[in-house]
Amino acid sequence: MHIVVCIKQVPDSAQIRVHPVTNTIMRQGVPAIVNPYDLFALEEALRLKDKFGGRVTMLCMGPPQAEDALRKCISFGATDAVLVTDRAFAGADTLATSYALTSAIRKISQEQAVDLVFTGKQTIDGDTAQVGPGIAKRLGWNLLTYVSKINAVDLDGRTITVERRAEGGVQRLKTTLPSLITMLEGTNEMRFATMDDMLRAARVPVRKWNKDDAGIEDITKIGLKGSPTIVSKVFAPKARSARAEMQEVGDGASVNDACLNLLQKIFTTHPTLEEETVDRLSA
Amino acid sequence: MAEPDKPQMAAAAAAGAAKTAGRSGRSTELPEHLKAYKGVWVFIEHDRGQVHSVSWELMGEARKLADKLGVNVSGVLLGGPADKLEDFAKEACIYGADHCYIMRDPVLQGYRNEPYTKGLTDLVNQHQPEIMLLGATTMGRDLAGSVATTLGTGLTADCTELNIDGRALAATRPTFGGSLLCTIMTLAYRPQMATMRPRTAAMPRRDESRSGGITTMALGIIETDIVTKLLEFVPDANRNTVNLAYADIIVTGGKGLKNADNFKLVWDLARVLGAEVGATRAVTQAGWCESERQVGQTGKTVRPKLYIAAGVSGAIQHRVGMESSDIIVAINTDPNAPIFDFAHHGIVGNAMQVLPALTHAFRTHLDKRIKRAA
Numbered sequence A: 001m002h003i004v005v006c007i008k009q010v011p012d013s014a015q016i017r018v019h020p021v022t023n024t025i026m027r028q029g030v031p032a033i034v035n036p037y038d039l040f041a042l043e044e045a046l047r048l049k050d051k052f053g054g055r056v057t058m059l060c061m062g063p064p065q066a067e068d069a070l071r072k073c074i075s076f077g078a079t080d081a082v083l084v085t086d087r088a089f090a091g092a093d094t095l096a097t098s099y100a101l102t103s104a105i106r107k108i109s110q111e112q113a114v115d116l117v118f119t120g121k122q123t124i125d126g127d128t129a130q131v132g133p134g135i136a137k138r139l140g141w142n143l144l145t146y147v148s149k150i151n152a153v154d155l156d157g158r159t160i161t162v163e164r165r166a167e168g169g170v171q172r173l174k175t176t177l178p179s180l181i182t183m184l185e186g187t188n189e190m191r192f193a194t195m196d197d198m199l200r201a202a203r204v205p206v207r208k209w210n211k212d213d214a215g216i217e218d219i220t221k222i223g224l225k226g227s228p229t230i231v232s233k234v235f236a237p238k239a240r241s242a243r244a245e246m247q248e249v250g251d252g253a254s255v256n257d258a259c260l261n262l263l264q265k266i267f268t269t270h271p272t273l274e275e276e277t278v279d280r281l282s283a
Numbered sequence B: 001m002a003e004p005d006k007p008q009m010a011a012a013a014a015a016g017a018a019k020t021a022g023r024s025g026r027s028t029e030l031p032e033h034l035k036a037y038k039g040v041w042v043f044i045e046h047d048r049g050q051v052h053s054v055s056w057e058l059m060g061e062a063r064k065l066a067d068k069l070g071v072n073v074s075g076v077l078l079g080g081p082a083d084k085l086e087d088f089a090k091e092a093c094i095y096g097a098d099h100c101y102i103m104r105d106p107v108l109q110g111y112r113n114e115p116y117t118k119g120l121t122d123l124v125n126q127h128q129p130e131i132m133l134l135g136a137t138t139m140g141r142d143l144a145g146s147v148a149t150t151l152g153t154g155l156t157a158d159c160t161e162l163n164i165d166g167r168a169l170a171a172t173r174p175t176f177g178g179s180l181l182c183t184i185m186t187l188a189y190r191p192q193m194a195t196m197r198p199r200t201a202a203m204p205r206r207d208e209s210r211s212g213g214i215t216t217m218a219l220g221i222i223e224t225d226i227v228t229k230l231l232e233f234v235p236d237a238n239r240n241t242v243n244l245a246y247a248d249i250i251v252t253g254g255k256g257l258k259n260a261d262n263f264k265l266v267w268d269l270a271r272v273l274g275a276e277v278g279a280t281r282a283v284t285q286a287g288w289c290e291s292e293r294q295v296g297q298t299g300k301t302v303r304p305k306l307y308i309a310a311g312v313s314g315a316i317q318h319r320v321g322m323e324s325s326d327i328i329v330a331i332n333t334d335p336n337a338p339i340f341d342f343a344h345h346g347i348v349g350n351a352m353q354v355l356p357a358l359t360h361a362f363r364t365h366l367d368k369r370i371k372r373a374a
């Protein structure tokens, strides 16, 4: 079995600060991590490899330093890695990104046919959840998004059965290989890196492909040029003009007073809220 | 390298957008053959006899956009023989549509990417809308990504605000986990596609006097053409119990409550108010309550009339999910907690003391009122 797992290196968004004047992201000192959702995808791929044998190839489009993210994945047990990196890819939106990754997957398939491509359900910096569906459409493969569980893979019959999160429930779907899966969070605990794999991760060459190596056929479809969407404005969320009206409380009686005071403020400024609450509770 | 890297070059991109072609050589001018695309479409999502409310929220937004452009709004309904598509179409008009497109086929019973992508793509190619909106649900995001790629057009995910700039759709979405907002446009391609987060737009008013026409179209594929089979749909057991997105009052507890036992104080206050219970990610990760109750960027977006947050710091990822609540009340021991920067009322104090006192105050007050009402 040959699985490709697409990952992205992202800034740890929990540690990001926005420059108060320029409204740009201050990345200095913000650690770059593997997009957390992609690790769930990797874990699922590794489980299939444990079961069926074969190979897990990591794929990432990004700047040269994204090599670190790929090595991290090898330390968890992935077989090898490809970094698609070229200035021509800069400024890509999701449509252009899916084009570049699709070309690379086709190239990887020429070495050994690919049965499954995994991605995380979305990235934590872009949050679009669009690259996975885009790759599936371009490859003409079956798309399975928001997969929470892989129930069965039949390599001889070339089928896969999964559970996917839908609105208000779970769909059980059966489809054929090859397929593309975007993996939901938290399905399986991520494994620890073994000492062997950590050593291997330091040694294994990460292949770096430029646009020609990646087999890009139409250069108008990559990078900024291949991106239909245009960022016209970036700004910080509006700060509310006034801070909260605050009451400090100590112990005992002052707590009750503050609560009564608060209740009165809410219900006198929003009388309909009081009526509706009474109605709801009376019903 | 993808979208998230764009903020730094936004100024350059915006400057480029003003010219016919930016420094990158990409065209920002709409080609002649795409100028025929007219009208705003809303994909109406339904599931087991019910339309997802986000579709009506979008209908309200679509109406505003269409009025600015001077064009029509259409609802798009795909479904199987058992789905009440005509009834949904009538509803769509009551919420603001002028017209509906209906595609009914046995293979469209229950959502699957393949037939829905074909159906929606065919409809777009034939009737050429300039804007197409979908809910940022698991269905909407799955479908929108596939359709946009098939059509080779731009798609802006998870928007929180939609507007018209010139004649183009200006779609605003949070990026970098909500730390920044960016406005994205698709200038040289049609349709301009966007998905919008449930509950970021208000429900539009119903106007029972409104009605509109219906165009039906056939899909033209049969079950044996479709590779993916839907074996089973298992509805969530607690589907009707957790209704956070549409609750009028939400009491949310954060990590400041220290343990699962103290978190029960949140339930006590919620019960007295007939409210839903919410939680921060720190709380759901600690296992104090189910993950369906998480409010925020990776949880639910809510817009209740009253949001009470106890022991919640107000991190940006939480804030983006609840800041459009009408009244925000924060209880926190730390007067410098970020939540006080955007709450309306704050009590600086220990939640373990304040929550019981607040519960008592509301119970006493409401009990009197309820007796009078009875």
Ligand SMILES: Cc1cc2nc3c(=O)[nH]c(=O)nc-3n(C[C@H](O)[C@H](O)[C@H](O)COP(=O)(O)OP(=O)(O)OC[C@H]3O[C@@H](n4cnc5c(N)ncnc54)[C@H](O)[C@@H]3O)c2cc1C
Pocket: A013, A014, A124, B177, B253, B254, B255, B256, B257, B279, B280, B281, B282, B283, B294, B295, B296, B297, B298, B299, B300, B310, B311, B312, B313, B314, B315, B316, B317, B318, B321, B331, B332, B333, B334, B337, B349, B350, B351, B352
């Ligand atoms: C990719 C990503 C996505 C995320 N998505 C979400 C999301 O959807 N929703 C979400 O909520 N978070 C999300 N987070 C996490 C978020 O960044 C914060 O870590 C989280 O919201 C903090 O939760 P908290 O306020 O409960 O806890 P803390 O940040 O630990 O804050 C606890 C607060 O309680 C106060 N406190 C302490 N003791 C008391 C007391 N006795 N009485 C009253 N107050 C007290 C403290 O002063 C403090 O302000 C996400 C993070 C990342 C990286």
